[in-house]
Amino acid sequence: MHVITDNLSLYRDGLVTTLRICLYSGLLALLLGTIMAACRVSPLTPLRAVGTSWVTVFRNSPLLVVLFFMAFGLPELGINGTYFVFGTIGLALYTSAFVCEAIRSGINAVPPGQAEAARSVGLGFGQTLSLIVLPQAVRSVIPPLGSVMIAMIKNSAIVGAFGVGGDLFSVGENLTSAQGEAALPVLIGVMLGYLIITIPAGLLLGIVERKVAIAR
Amino acid sequence: MTEVSTDTPMIRLSAVDKYFGALHVLRDIDLEVPRGQVVVVLGPSGSGKSTLCRVINRLEPVDSGSIALDGVPLPAEGRALAELRADVGMVFQQFNLFAHKSILDNVTLGPIKVRKSGKAAARDEAMQLLERVGIADQADKYPAQLSGGQQQRAAIARALAMRPKVMLFDEPTSALDPEMVNEVLDVMTGLAADGMTMLVVSHEMGFARRAAHRVLFMADGEVAEDSVPEDFFQAPATDRAKDFLGKILTH
Numbered sequence: 001m002h003v004i005t006d007n008l009s010l011y012r013d014g015l016v017t018t019l020r021i022c023l024y025s026g027l028l029a030l031l032l033g034t035i036m037a038a039c040r041v042s043p044l045t046p047l048r049a050v051g052t053s054w055v056t057v058f059r060n061s062p063l064l065v066v067l068f069f070m071a072f073g074l075p076e077l078g079i080n081g082t083y084f085v086f087g088t089i090g091l092a093l094y095t096s097a098f099v100c101e102a103i104r105s106g107i108n109a110v111p112p113g114q115a116e117a118a119r120s121v122g123l124g125f126g127q128t129l130s131l132i133v134l135p136q137a138v139r140s141v142i143p144p145l146g147s148v149m150i151a152m153i154k155n156s157a158i159v160g161a162f163g164v165g166g167d168l169f170s171v172g173e174n175l176t177s178a179q180g181e182a183a184l185p186v187l188i189g190v191m192l193g194y195l196i197i198t199i200p201a202g203l204l205l206g207i208v209e210r211k212v213a214i215a216r
Numbered sequence: 217m218t219e220v221s222t223d224t225p226m227i228r229l230s231a232v233d234k235y236f237g238a239l240h241v242l243r244d245i246d247l248e249v250p251r252g253q254v255v256v257v258l259g260p261s262g263s264g265k266s267t268l269c270r271v272i273n274r275l276e277p278v279d280s281g282s283i284a285l286d287g288v289p290l291p292a293e294g295r296a297l298a299e300l301r302a303d304v305g306m307v308f309q310q311f312n313l314f315a316h317k318s319i320l321d322n323v324t325l326g327p328i329k330v331r332k333s334g335k336a337a338a339r340d341e342a343m344q345l346l347e348r349v350g351i352a353d354q355a356d357k358y359p360a361q362l363s364g365g366q367q368q369r370a371a372i373a374r375a376l377a378m379r380p381k382v383m384l385f386d387e388p389t390s391a392l393d394p395e396m397v398n399e400v401l402d403v404m405t406g407l408a409a410d411g412m413t414m415l416v417v418s419h420e421m422g423f424a425r426r427a428a429h430r431v432l433f434m435a436d437g438e439v440a441e442d443s444v445p446e447d448f449f450q451a452p453a454t455d456r457a458k459d460f461l462g463k464i465l466t467h
Contacts, residue, residue, distance in 0.1 A: 043293055116275055117312035117371075121326035121378060122302025124295060131329065135316050 003181050004189040007171075014171035015193050021088055021156045021167060022197070026149055028092035033099025038129055040104050051100065058097035063155055066090045067162050087159035091152065098148045106141030107133055138212050146205035150198050157194075168193040224287040226251045226382055226413040227272060232281035234267055234437075241267045243437040245281070249382075249415060254408045256424040256445070257417045259434035260460055265417045268434065269386045272415065273304040286381055302330050305375030309387040311367040313359035313374070319346065320355040323374045331378065338377075345373040349403050365396030372403055383407065385416040419464060425449065433457045 004011065039051030058066065070086035110133050118128040160167030172190035175181045227249040234242035241264045249255055257265045270276040272283060274290055274297060283290045285304065291297045313322050323342035327333040333341075346352040349369040351362070359367055368388055375383060385404065389397045401423045408414060408427040418424070424431055424445050431448040433441035435456045441448060452458050 111310075111312075113308060113310050113312035114314060117306070117308065117314065117374075119298070120273055120275065120301055120304070120306035121374065122298050122330040123326070124298045127329055131325070132314055 003175065003185050004192075007175060007189075010171050010175070011168070011189055011193055013166060014168040014190075015196065017164070017167040018153075018156055018160065018169075018193070019197065021084075021091065021159055021164065022153050024088045025091040025095060025156070025159075026152060028089065029095035029099050029152065032092065032096035034103055034134075036096060036100040037103035037107060038126075040100065041107055041129070043125060055097045055100055058094050059101070061094070063091070063094045063158055064162075066094050067159065071163065083163040083165070087162055087164045091155060091159050094155070095148060095152045098151070099145065102144040102148055103134075103137065103141055105144065106137030106139075109140045110136045139209070142205055142209040142212065146202065149205075150201060153198055153201065154194065223251065225249055225284075226253075226286055227415065228284045229272075230282050230284075232271065232278050232283065234264075234271060234276065234278050241437050242271065242278070245437075245439060247432075247439065249413060251413055252411045253430060254412075254414045254428045255416065255430045255432060256428040257415065257432045257434060258419060258424070258460070259432075259440075263434040264437040265432075265434045266386050269384050269415060269417045272382075272384055273301050273306060275306070298330070302326065302378050303381045305372075305378060305380035305383040307368070307371050307375055307383065307385045307388045309390050311359070311364070311371045311391070313367055313371055315359055318356050318358055319351070319362070319370045322359070322370060323377045326374065326378045342373070342377055345376050346370070348376075348406075349373050350399070363396060364392045365399045368392065368396075368400045369403055372400075372407075376407075382413045382415070385414065385418065387417050387419075389418060389420055421449065421465070433460070435460075 036051045036054050039047040040055070042048055042051075067087060067090045070090040071083060074081070074086065107129075114132055114136065115128050118132040123131065156167065157169035160169040161173065164170070168190055171193075172186050175186045176183045225248040227247065229245050229247040232242055232245040233240070243264075245268065247268075257268060259265045267276055271278050272285070274283075285300060288300065291300060313319070314325065317325065320339065320342055323345060324333075324335070324338040327338040327341065328335060343352055343355065346355055349372055351366050351369050351373075354362055354366055354370070359370070362370065372388075388404070389400050392400065397420070401420060404414070404416070404423065405427045416423070416428070428445050431441070431443060431445050432439050433448065433452070433454070433456070435454075440454050441452065441457050443453070448457070449461065452461055
């Protein structure tokens, strides 16, 4: 197992790169997913169509295909960027479809009388959603949203393998193929790296879930 | 019986039809409610009385016909509709207080977010309203911590905080334990005495006799009877109404 201790700084840098991919992708996915969920419950048909199409496209496409589009399709359209930017955005687009559906399930779990009362007080659609429905949806959304985020952290390995480089997964690949280290201990190190991110993430979600609990 | 003015009706429905799928819940309804009138709507379940209440502020859209409030036709969607709803207070059977907000915040939300009142002014007015409905001491609690009667009185205060022109009540006492019905009816009777225009879907006969100017009896999506309370309760004109009153008054 000395390969892990010998290359600790490499693993540490990998962990940081993975965290950066996940942080940017996660924030962008949450933002896009919330906007799309709002579209899907909107009273306006065109907005609902946008939300539904978004989810249909990104939930049903393999992540790898989305990443290929970002990395090779966009440059053909004259849009250029680094693998890091394309990979992060691709992961965010893909994840946002699942975020959208998790949030929409939370919105549907809020009793319809809450939105009716908000509308009858004179609140508009945006106010009803942001002041009344979403704050109450948060509670039931945390567990499924947590699963989506943890899946995203694991999917970041595909982004790394795709060419971003330097993330946890690429560190493992580099050590085994370029430096000829035995695969088993290297991969155990990689797995430990992911667990260092995902297990505290799960614990954090549990704390958040208790914090936002609403008495009914 | 207070005097009722005869200018533009506060609520006017003309030839309103409403379907739920194949079910024809409102059939060609024409209704005018003058300013200051208190109307109690009675009828068997499924007669369309709740729907009648809910189409007036367009919580349910209608399929045909027109609705006007204080002479202004109801807009379709969007900001104009929201502005109009702000002038119509609505009280629900299940209270529908915002579960994640304190009683005080429930009452001040509309004035602050819709009327753009200052926080301090909204708070003062909300406390006066909560005082009026008798639950000022519950202001900092959450809805789930209150009894049903207290929640419904808070919901009335929330509606009144918008200074509405009309108040709609959709079976306001049907979800309450019997001993809590009167505390809510007392608040409503006070409102009626103050001259508020009210449309109340309710089976509370005592309230109808005491506070209503007019009783509508609905059956199968139509207004089967439209009369004053004494006449309706003593000598209902239709068999449907006789049958209905026979069923609810024998117990």
